[in-house]
Amino acid sequence: MLLPDVARDCFQQALAALDPQMLLRAFLRTHPRLSAQRDIVIALGKAAAPMLAGWLEGAPEPDEAVLVRPAGTPPLEAAPARLREFLAGHPDPNEVSLQAGAALLEAASRCAADPANYRLVALISGGGSALAEVPLAGGLDHLREINRLLVASGAPIRAINCIRKHRSALKGGRLAAAAGGACQISLVLSDVPHDAWADVASGPTCPDGTTQADYEAAWRRWLPGEPELHPETPKPGDAAFAQAEWHCLADNYDACKALAAAARAAGFDPVAVDHGADEMEEAEAAGYLLGRWRALQAAQPRACLIAGGEVRVRLPGDHGRGGRNQQLALRIALALEGQPGCFLSAGTDGVDGSSDAAGGCADGTTAARIRAAGLDPIAHLRRHDAHPALAAAGALIHTGPTGNNLRDLRLFLPA
Structure with a gap:
């Protein structure tokens, strides 16, 4: 050879050793279910379908599942009864990305409406930042222009994610906040630097470790004009995360x-x-x-x-x-x-x-x-x-x- x-x-061989479906199966074998709550499962990112497939193999049928993945990635072979699937835009967000973002917030709000009976399960992988979005300001064209400028700027991924978090109703822990303090478990495959996995897909279910000052500094360094001002993101210790747990299954x-x-x-x-x-x-x-x-x-x-x-x-x-x-x-x-x-x-x-x-x-x-x-x-x-x-x-x-x-x-x- x-x-x-x-x-x-x-x-x-390295790719085969880290198959997402296999990693999910292994996690469920070592983390037996202790709750009687019904699951609402969201799967977001380039590995969303195999992650959801692995979850479905080892966990009860979810009450609802939302799958958001790029077109061309492996499909889900055996779908649960109540599945909403979105083939959204990547690397540029599109109209389906906005629809997917709204669907994710809607799924989380179901948990907030009945936290005694529902648990939010989030299967998160890289690519999710473009695939699902609910901007706090501006429409799709504005979102795409900011994304284009950031990708072309050469900015480090931490700066890009900081900006994305602070102008999103979904990212930077805001999806977790939409679940209203309900039980949550997030399983993550990380496409960001080591030990920064809370930034994957711009951290929709994780406390945001960046501040408004970090956001404004990143904007002024990498984007033209003055930064848009939005409410601060949920931080560690916020009530939204009182019943949340996170597990990084694999990283670089x-x-x-x-x-x-x-x-x-x-x-x-x-x-x-x-x-x-x-x-x-x-x-x-x-x-x-x-x-x-x-x-x-x-x-x-x-x-x-x-x-x-x-x-x-x-x-x-x-x-x-x-x-x-x-x-x-x-x-x-x-x-x-x-x-x-x-x-x-x-x-x-x-x-x-x-x-x-x-x-x-x-x-x-x-x-x-x-x-x-x-x-x-x-x-x-x-x-x-x-x-x-x-x-x-x-x-x-x-x-x-x-x-x-x-x-x-x-x-x-x-x-």
């Missing part, structure tokens, strides 16, 4: 561990895991990771390097097609030209930026193959147009939407 194929296989650290196990099984040793490039600008992250890789190789020729998290990209107005993983893979393809080893960078959700690819896998021949196809890899890198360049070299990774979202994985393998 060629080295890039080994890297792709390790990535696929778990994904890195699964990838490390696959690399060891493939015969690479030692395996180093590094999270230092998380939230770095893409070009800076490339330099950091290459430095770590070369230092590791000098000491341990059979070692491999695994990195997690996400890198930030500032998009020019005339950018091409691709995403942060493809941009990083193309940059490192140029750095690795003529050298042994390979590099993989891919999103665990199977979607990278504005393309149909999950990411890219490059080795020492990739840049030459791009040129042999009549393309200039440096020009494509400058235009943020990595997708056609990597496609010409056969270096794209295609998984389709995986039904999961645990951020990105990166892997250096030695020859």
